[in-house]
Amino acid sequence: MSKPGAKAAPFGMWERAVAGRYLRARRQDAGVALISILAFLGIGAAVLVLIVVMSVMNGFRTELLSKILGFNGHVYVVGDLPLSDAQRAATVKRILTVPGVAQATPMIEGQVMIVGRGQAGGAIVRGVSRSDLQATKLVSDNIKSGSLDGYGQGEYGGDMILLGQRLAMQLGVGPGDAVTLVAASSSPSAFGMSANQKDYTVGGIFSVGMSEYDQAFAYMPLEQAQLFFGKEGSVDVLEIKLDDPDTAVALKPLIRQAAGPGASVSDWTEKNQSFFNALQVERTVMRFILFCIVVIAAINIVSGLIMLVKNKSRDIGILRTMGATKNSVLRIFFMAGASIGVAGTLAGLILGVLFCLNIQHIQGFVEWVTGTSVFNADVYFLTHIPARIEWGEVGLIVGVSLLVSFIATLPPALRAASLDPVEALRYE
Numbered sequence: 001m002s003k004p005g006a007k008a009a010p011f012g013m014w015e016r017a018v019a020g021r022y023l024r025a026r027r028q029d030a031g032v033a034l035i036s037i038l039a040f041l042g043i044g045a046a047v048l049v050l051i052v053v054m055s056v057m058n059g060f061r062t063e064l065l066s067k068i069l070g071f072n073g074h075v076y077v078v079g080d081l082p083l084s085d086a087q088r089a090a091t092v093k094r095i096l097t098v099p100g101v102a103q104a105t106p107m108i109e110g111q112v113m114i115v116g117r118g119q120a121g122g123a124i125v126r127g128v129s130r131s132d133l134q135a136t137k138l139v140s141d142n143i144k145s146g147s148l149d150g151y152g153q154g155e156y157g158g159d160m161i162l163l164g165q166r167l168a169m170q171l172g173v174g175p176g177d178a179v180t181l182v183a184a185s186s187s188p189s190a191f192g193m194s195a196n197q198k199d200y201t202v203g204g205i206f207s208v209g210m211s212e213y214d215q216a217f218a219y220m221p222l223e224q225a226q227l228f229f230g231k232e233g234s235v236d237v238l239e240i241k242l243d244d245p246d247t248a249v250a251l252k253p254l255i256r257q258a259a260g261p262g263a264s265v266s267d268w269t270e271k272n273q274s275f276f277n278a279l280q281v282e283r284t285v286m287r288f289i290l291f292c293i294v295v296i297a298a299i300n301i302v303s304g305l306i307m308l309v310k311n312k313s314r315d316i317g318i319l320r321t322m323g324a325t326k327n328s329v330l331r332i333f334f335m336a337g338a339s340i341g342v343a344g345t346l347a348g349l350i351l352g353v354l355f356c357l358n359i360q361h362i363q364g365f366v367e368w369v370t371g372t373s374v375f376n377a378d379v380y381f382l383t384h385i386p387a388r389i390e391w392g393e394v395g396l397i398v399g400v401s402l403l404v405s406f407i408a409t410l411p412p413a414l415r416a417a418s419l420d421p422v423e424a425l426r427y428e
Contacts, residue, residue, distance in 0.1 A: 015328060018319075019335035035304035040344040042297030043401060047348025048355070050290040050397050051389075055356045057283050058393070059386030061276075067210040069268060070138035071217075073105070073239030074248045075255055076271075079264040088235065094258040095240060100251055102243050105132040106235040108225040114163075114218065115180040116171025123167055125181065125218050127225020133162075139206050139219070146175030146204030157221025160203035164214040168205045177202050183229060196228055294401050298341065298408040305337045305412035309419075316419050330417035334409050341405020349398055356387040 092104045108127035130152030150160045248267035256265040
């Protein structure tokens with residue numbers, strides 16, 4: 001027990017008890033209670049939406065980045081590449097000695113028209129060796145039907161190719177079916193441009209989970225691609241993958257030195273710069289807009305506290321005459337308003353995290369109920385809604401929400417503390 005006449009500690013039991021009593025609605029305070037409920041719901045909904053939207057945008061960026069960098073290279077070497085197999089192998093060996101380089105793939109890439117069972121479509125064919133294709137785990141680990149058996153075997157690598165799943169569906173073909181590839185010839189004839197045409201057998205169908213790649217790409221053995229595109233003994237590019245894609249810019253000078261004079265080196269940040277810059281700008285703008293929603297929701301706290309101070313002016317006068325200080329009154333009304341913000345923020349945090357952790361189940365349930373696709377892969381490139389919770393960002397959201405709530409309580413709490421007890425009781 002505190003000694004008689006002892007000064008009460010700040011935020012002590014009696015201050016918390018009075019603040020809690022003011023939050024419990026009575027008939028004359030029904031309007032205050034309604035505004036407090038709206039403020040609680042508004043802040044909770046704002047925090048929930050902010051966590052969900054930012055997590056989905058983080059997941060979307062992370063998923064796209066992993067697909068793009070898993071399917072494509074991190075650094076590209078083009079230009080005066082060695083023509084002979086021995087020289088090219090020596091160049092690849094030198095590049096592989098650069099610290100941080102995981103894979104160097106000689107590649108030929110060309111556009112073709114591909115004809116299946118009465119259906120035709122455009123495609124991009126990549127010519128890579130069997131070992132390099134197996135090392136590209138995003139493709140080799142996601143072969144949905146068929147297999148790599150027979151790929152790269154036979155004269156000039158054989159005639160077995162791999163198709164993306166959506167491309168195979170468009171052509172109406174599967175493993176074991178024949179397709180015809182047509183490409184412009186590299187050596188025009190006397191009658192103008194001629195075309196190369198050859199039949200191939202579909203050995204396997206892959207799906208990397210990104211519609212743009214599953215729709216447009218096919219793989220064939222490197223030797224066969226050299227023959228088909230008329231580039232015997234040469235390649236278009238050396239595609240390099242790194243242990244850490246973020247080191248691409250730093251490793252470019254070392255890779256250029258290893259590739260030799262005449263080689264031009266670029267990296268994935270240059271190739272996809274506009275795309276990822278657009279995602280970053282969108283993310284920043286969305287975060288600002290949603291933080292504005294938190295501020296708007298916190299305004300309800302101000303309205304509720306102003307009404308509460310007006311209704312409790314007599315109580316404030318009595319408290320002041322009984323010895324309560326201005327600071328005590330300030331803390332009472334601060335706790336009354338801040339508790340609404342804290343409760344709303346915690347509710348939004350819990351619901352937002354649970355929503356993100358179960359977002360794919362929620363997507364499946366909504367699609368089952370409505371019978372429609374809520375995340376069209378043709379539009380969004382991915383087959384499901386991704387969500388990646390970054391706890392540092394969640395902490396920032398919670399911190400800003402609490403800060404806004406605390407700031408919103410100060411003006412009405414200061415007004416309550418500044419009330420003159422004589423004026424408050426004059427007409428009572």
